[in-house]
Amino acid sequence: MQTLEFQYPAGTPASARTRVGVVGSGDLEVLLEPGAPGRTTVRVTTSVDGFGTIWQAQLDRVFGGGVVGPAGPAAQIEINDFGATPGVVGLRIAQAFAALGGARGAPA
Numbered sequence: 294m295q296t297l298e299f300q301y302p303a304g305t306p307a308s309a310r311t312r313v314g315v316v317g318s319g320d321l322e323v324l325l326e327p328g329a330p331g332r333t334t335v336r337v338t339t340s341v342d343g344f345g346t347i348w349q350a351q352l353d354r355v356f357g358g359g360v361v362g363p364a365g366p367a368a369q370i371e372i373n374d375f376g377a378t379p380g381v382v383g384l385r386i387a388q389a390f391a392a393l394g395g396a397r398g399a400p401a
Contacts, residue, residue: 295342299349301356303333307366311392314385321377325389328367339374351379360387 306327314322328334333356337348355361360383370389377385 295339295345297337297339297345297348299335299337299352301333301335301352302363303328303331303356303361303367304364305330305367307368307393309393311389313388313392316373316375319376319378320381321372321374321385323385323389324371324373325368325393328369330367333361333365333368333370335370335372337372337374339372341374341376347379348382351382355383355386359383361390365390366393 306329307325308327310324310326312322312324314320316322335352335356339348356363356365370386372382372385374382
């Protein structure tokens with residue numbers, strides 16, 4: 294198991310908590326709750342070691358403008374991964390923000 298942490302600029306805090314996905318083969322769970330204004334913190338716990346640069350690249354796309362962008366709601370996000378592909382990562386994060394009404398565009 295590996296735990297990774299990332300931070301991104303954000304807008305005002307998310308309006309609520311939400312959970313999407315499941316921890317199962319090839320999938321992941323995203324837990325989202327309101328965060329400190331101006332910042333989104335992402336904590337990834339993954340069963341696959343050695344993919345920190347891949348996670349960094351995918352999350353940079355998601356929070357750099359692809360799915361959420363820097364003006365998205367500030368959140369504390371916990372991702373529990375069980376071997377999900379980058380496409381599933383983008384999809385689940387988009388689903389979590391869509392549940393709040395805060396996602397933009399298609400998954401990265």
